[in-house]
Amino acid sequence: MSDNEFSLIDKHFKGKGGHSHPFTRLAIGDDASVHGLKDGMELVVSTDSSVENVHWPHDMSLDLAADRSVCAALSDLAAMGAEAIAVWVNVMAKDKHAVKAMAKGVSRSLRRYNVELVGGDTCRSATNALSVTVAGQLPAGTAMCRNTALADDNVWLAGRVGFHALGLKQWMSGDKHGEFVHHINEITPRLAAGVHLREMGVRCCLDVSDGLLQDARHLADASGVGMDIEVTQVPEWLHLCHQVAGCEPAFEAVVHGGEDYALLFTAPASMVIPNALAVKIGTCRAGTGVHLYRDGVLCSVKKQGYLHFE
């Protein structure tokens, strides 16, 4: 008998994620999943869509695209400092081959981070796409939010920026084996770093999906502070300048390139952050707006980061 959506779900999704978490009482198979949190814990939920030709190039393999989509969604849990505990994946596919390919990437990514697939939906669609809902938990009152930066905080970055954008540029220009291309295949949700930062007492964080400047503005605006960032302090700045033939394209990628999913966070100057975890790239100040400096010189930046409807 040929596959229909029910046999596809049984074969390719049921039991294909990471291990079950005590949070989940009922997973795939019923009308809904059932969950319960321990006293003193809070539930953190986020949802994220990825669409072919918008979030990944049409000539990228669908299992990699699905892997990336799950990781991008998990990154929002990392940004909140939550432990990932369950994922729901809606798969919208042009045909059953696409379902199988996307299921492979979903399974691989969830096993990598050992998060259970507890439900989802599978349907035919004019365009291949995924919508990924993620749930996490953390001790009540400890979530790292965007609106809690203070005027004297330092600004830190855990992870790299610019690499994904440079990889995408190479891929789109036909250079499928360019030195940066592998960065578009491997989105890393910084889950362990997020939990570590939250446990250290960090309270203000977001993940950089749309570009350093745009996301820094989100954090600064939400907190009602200004921010000064020294762009040359981002990890591997000089490497980027050398590898992409100059600091101009490196600046463009670092400032506006999204999808590296580094964690941008602020912390009081008294808080010691290990070098292995993050680098200091700036400071908050009273006022508004994000000022970018390059070797101490204020830069005038007109462009925005990634915007869906521009």
Ligand SMILES: Nc1ncnc2c1ncn2[C@@H]1O[C@H](COP(=O)(O)OP(=O)(O)OP(=O)(O)O)[C@@H](O)[C@H]1O
């Ligand atoms: N259609 C919608 N309905 C309700 N809330 C929405 C909708 N779209 C976005 N939001 C909310 O707006 C806020 C910002 O959404 P956005 O997708 O920009 O999140 P982000 O974490 O900044 O970016 P990313 O999704 O790239 O991680 C989130 O709280 C999100 O839940």
Ligand SMILES: Cc1ncc(C[n+]2csc(CCOP(=O)(O)O)c2C)c(N)n1
């Ligand atoms: C084919 C193709 N074109 C452009 C991009 C770049 N891109 C798409 S969405 C996004 C921001 C994050 O998404 P969201 O804000 O929806 O979470 C970025 C930087 C890509 N990855 N693939």
Ligand SMILES: [Mg+2]
């Ligand atoms: Mg986010």
